Amino acid sequence: MAGQRVSYVRVSSQDQSTVRQLAGVEVDRTFEDKASGKDQNRPQLEELIKFVRDGDTVLVHSMDRLARNLDDLRSIVRRLTEKKVQVQFVKEQLTFTGEDNAMSQLLLSVMGAFAEFERSLIRERQREGIALAKKRGIYRGRAPSLDAPRAVELREKAAAGVSKAELARQFGVSRETVYAYLRAV
Structure with a gap:
């Protein structure tokens, strides 16, 4: 008997939508986080890992939706494949089973490194934008939480x-x- 097809979708903030991530892909169950991918501290990701069983397939739109740094990406994929769960990245057209060859591991590492690099670039551009806005006097920072x-x-x-x-x-x-x-x- 074939396992379940389980999807994981993630966006970074509450006002973003996950609709486009796996539109048209048939799945049995979806786990959705609205949280940063900077670390593994995501409740629905943990629920997904507890839920999946031997023979299931986890579908993720792209590697950067699962993790934003290489160590976390490898760790999550390893946790899933150790349970004999396949991990399929739709955008990259890559599937990991735990019995992957050296080329698969290289692709996981390279693509994960790109996701980490992209996150670093985003943070760098954000810092530069804030510095420029401060110079122009239009950046005031976040409003204090408490008066x-x-x-x-x-x-x-x-x-x-x-x-x-x-x-x-x-x-x-x-x-x-x-x-x-x-x-x-």
């Missing part, structure tokens, strides 16, 4: 022993934002 009185309240509650996780929930911010406000004293 001054709320920041004072956050610091007071932290000093009183309220946990960082609880502060994050109360103020509607991430724990990293809580730590940033506490460091900014």
Whole structure:
């Protein structure tokens, strides 16, 4: 019996659409993340890895949708193929089974390196654009998550022993934002 055809689609932000990624490709189930591909910390990716079984095929639009750096790409493909799951990249027309030859491994490495290089270029252009906007006086940065009185309240509650996780929930911010406000004293 043939396994299931399972797709993984990813976009970097909530306002982006995954519709075009595997349009017209028949699958039994789709896992969708709206998160950066900079690391493997993606809930639906983990669910997919838990879900798939021996004989299944994971379809991904392109390598950069699965991972943005070579180490993560290799790791994810290895995790899947160790479960005897095929990984198929539609755009690149490449399939990995775990029993791949040296040429397949080279292609995975080269294409993964290009995805990592592309991410680096994007970040570099973003930094350059911000620097130019700052010079012209039109870049102000992100608006602060908390106004001054709320920041004072956050610091007071932290000093009183309220946990960082609880502060994050109360103020509607991430724990990293809580730590940033506490460091900014």
